[in-house]
Amino acid sequence: xxxxxxxxxxxxxxxxEDVTLDCVYETRDTTYYLFWYKQPPSGELVFLIxxxxxxxxxxxxxxxxxxxxxxxxxFNFTITASQVVDSAVYFCALSDTGRRALTFGSGTRLQVQx
Amino acid sequence: SAVISQKPSRDICQRGTxxxxxxxxxxxxxxxxWYRQQPGQSLTxxxxxxxxxxxxxxxxxxxxxxxxxxxxxxxxxxxxxxMSPEDSSIYLCSVEAKQREGYFGPGTRLTVL
Numbered sequence: 413x414x415x416x417x418x419x420x421x422x423x424x425x426x427x428x429e430d431v432t433l434d435c436v437y438e439t440r441d442t443t444y445y446l447f448w449y450k451q452p453p454s455g456e457l458v459f460l461i462x463x464x465x466x467x468x469x470x471x472x473x474x475x476x477x478x479x480x481x482x483x484x485x486x487f488n489f490t491i492t493a494s495q496v497v498d499s500a501v502y503f504c505a506l507s508d509t510g511r512r513a514l515t516f517g518s519g520t521r522l523q524v525q526x
Numbered sequence: 527s528a529v530i531s532q533k534p535s536r537d538i539c540q541r542g543t544x545x546x547x548x549x550x551x552x553x554x555x556x557x558x559x560w561y562r563q564q565p566g567q568s569l570t571x572x573x574x575x576x577x578x579x580x581x582x583x584x585x586x587x588x589x590x591x592x593x594x595x596x597x598x599x600x601x602x603x604x605x606x607x608x609m610s611p612e613d614s615s616i617y618l619c620s621v622e623a624k625q626r627e628g629y630f631g632p633g634t635r636l637t638v639l
Binding site: 445447455456457459462464503505507512513514515516517518519 | 527557559568570571574616618622626627629630632635
């Protein structure tokens with residue numbers, strides 16, 4: 413069975429601080445896919461990144477970076493120099509060969525104060 | 527990426543009535559998914575809808591309550607039947623892209639009085 417755990421319910425930072433959102437996953441498959449989504453107050457879900465289980469290379473995109481570690485079953489997301497526009501709920505999600513649909517974590521609400 | 531539209535964007539309904547939500551995709555897709563997001567909660571899969579076959583429902587969701595149609599590769603509907611206040615949620619359709627990422631419609635915000 414799949415499971416995604418986001419232990420941080422809510423995080424509050426001041427603008428320009430760095431913040432890391434944690435994600436721990438469980439799956440029995442050796443082939444799986446991990447995702448991060450952003451849900452701003454407007455409600456739409458914005459796809460941020462996809463990683464497959466064979467690609468442990470970390471990725472950086474502007475102020476965003478992702479750290480995938482199979483040894484600890486974690487896929488953490490770091491925002492560098494946070495901005496007010498980063499305020500949103502962030503979801504980590506998982507799919508594998510047995511389940512094409514996404515299994516979502518409970519989400520982390522990030523508040524960036526000016 | 528796929529462009530997904532949903533109708534209606536929001537609705538307020540009376541208890542005991544039904545609402546049909548439409549999902550339109552700008553390209554042909556094999557798999558479509560319907561999710562529910564209850565207030566302040568994460569997304570939960572309701573069912574998977576493949577064209578030409580019956581929808582597959584997750585535990586806790588039944589066809590009588592959430593009938594789904596998938597008449598072609600670009601369209602699907604979800605009906606929320608015999609609604610109660612507990613059905614107040616955001617309902618989202620989603621499609622799977624080539625790299626397995628999911629793209630989501632803007633959602634339908636349903637309030638049941």
